[in-house]
Amino acid sequence: MLEIKRRVFLAGTAAVFAAPVLGLAQTTKPAMGGTLRISVDQAASVIHPLLTRVNPEYLVTELLYSNLTRLKVDMSVESDLAESWSANDALTEWTFKLRKGVTFHDGSAFTAKDVVATFKAILDPATASPGRNNVGPIADIVAVDDSTVLFKLSSAYADLPVAMAYTNARIIPAAIASGDLKSLSSKAVGTGPFKLVSYEPDRLIVVERNPTYYDPARPYVDRIEVQVFPDTSAESSALLAGDIDIVSTIQPPEFMRVDGNDGITTLRTPSGQFCNINFGCDTAPFNDARVRRAIALTVDREAMVGFVTEGFGTIGNDTPLNPSYRFFKDVKQREKNIEEAKKLLAEAGFPKGLEATLVASDRPAVRTQLAVALKEMAKEAGITINVQTMPHATYLDQVWKKGSFYVGFYNMQPTPDGIFKLLYTSDASWNETRWNNKAFDALVAEARGTIDAKKRTALYTKAQEIMNDEVPSIIPSFFDVLAAKRNWVEGFEAHPRASVFRLDYASLTDKAPKRG
DSSP states (O other): OHHHHHHHHHHTTTOTTSOOOOSOOOSSOOOOOOEEEEEESSOOOOOOTTTOOSHHHHHHHHHHOOOSEEEOTTSOEEESSEEEEEEOTTSSEEEEEEOSSOBOTTSOBOOHHHHHHHHHHHHOGGGOOTTTTTSOOEEEEEEEETTEEEEEESSOOTTHHHHTTOTTOOOOOHHHHTSOGGGGGTOOOOOSSEEEEEEETTTEEEEEEOTTOSSTTOOOSSEEEEEEOSSHHHHHHHHHHTSOSEESSOOHHHHHHHTTOTTEEEEEEEEEEEEEEEEOTTSTTTTSHHHHHHHHTTOOHHHHHHHHSTTSEEEOOSSSOOTTSTTOOOOOOOOOOHHHHHHHHHHTTOTTOEEEEEEEESSSTHHHHHHHHHHHHHGGGTEEEEEEEEOHHHHHHHTTTTOSEEEEEEOOOSSHHHHHHHHTSTTOTTOOSOOOOHHHHHHHHHHHTOOOHHHHHHHHHHHHHHHHHHOSEEOOEEEEEEEEEETTEESOOOOTTSSOOOGGGOEEOTTSOOOO
16 A cells, blocks of 8 residues: 555656656757856855855856756756666665766766765765755665665655755765865866866856766757856846846846847746745744734735735745645735734734844845835834845855844745755754744654655645744745846756756857857
8 A cells, every 4th residue: 555655646746766858858959069158146156066055056066066866947856867766665765776987077987985975975064064954864875886876764755856956965076075075165076067167256157068978968068157247237238238148047127128139038937936034033022923923914915026026926925835836735825914913012022113123135136125125014013124235245154044134035945845944944954043843843754754645735734834823934925037048049948946057958059159
């Protein structure tokens, strides 16, 4: 009976036991060669694949490294360095069969030992990898032979093949993983489709085709230049002028500016990407759920969609799940209620309202927009919010994971478990809110080892209900993922995950500029 249930469950989650077909559907064979220029709106300050934190860094390491699996644009999982995988009936042991004949950029052979060493480094608290709590409940990793890896789990986990595609689970050489791990902060030794040529994190990162990549047909372009544009208007102007070929992430005003121009294609896809207002649940006054709930009740969510996403999104309900996720089910929508907000504040000891400083990074700019919108909405309930904007690098160093009231920005994760374990469980990699709710943790833990889809949906629904009631963070809306490209670029699509780019499938037509 368990085996039957297991097959039914996996069939409903993109058949993760199958060895998936590589590549996007192509009507004609992609052209080979050329230099592709893609822009990002902030520096790729971290090139260490186990430590990356933001989209430009994910983009660069995706070019240089490989995972065991990858996420397609439809969010299903496909093979990368692993050709196939299977699990025992209890979902506590997973076996991955690896590609043979793969080499790292330094010429060394890729084997199961590299996978073992990589994951041991990820799981080592001293590494401080964001992937530590997002690659599954791994108890041990064993190299069965050079091309077979066995993952032994501490508990049942249905999503392991998907977790292997996590942005911080890029495979590195065992010699580096168990040796000078810090060396990857300035050099790149991966098995990815491209090799590093130059690295100026605030200006330009250049990569070139890896001639020994495991798929001889890819990548299609010879060279990719990742250009940093802190000024989004200048970034769009460069696209319009043909100086860059792809804007990896474009904000709504610039999306509308370039949309409809000759030679430009705008790309839009629904997503679970969101901005949130994080509360330090261990710090007064936000350690009182009544205060958090009161602030949430001041939010006009329809207005937030218009003001913050500029119509390119959907309303949120203070949980990180939306219909883009499997196992999502609606919970009662929170509505604006100023009188109830005032009542809760009075009960919490603030009958005359309260004052707090809300910190927002300047990247992306929508963080400040959200902060200003909340400031205006909260006034009606007697809540004074002082908005403090700071450079993104300063925010990451001084506020992120340390502050008690600030604006976050997060990509959609591959699974509900992924987003919960990234941000909201007590052992989350980025446990910013310090909410630490044991009932919520228990529901997430049970769901991750459950194979019955209806039961899993029910567990995640209960988890959302607890979160909606406790409000560790306000999530007023979700963003569509927006990008733009020149028409001479083929094979590139906006990915709902936002941190996945698949540029090894991009190609240039003969209309593209010839760049030396």
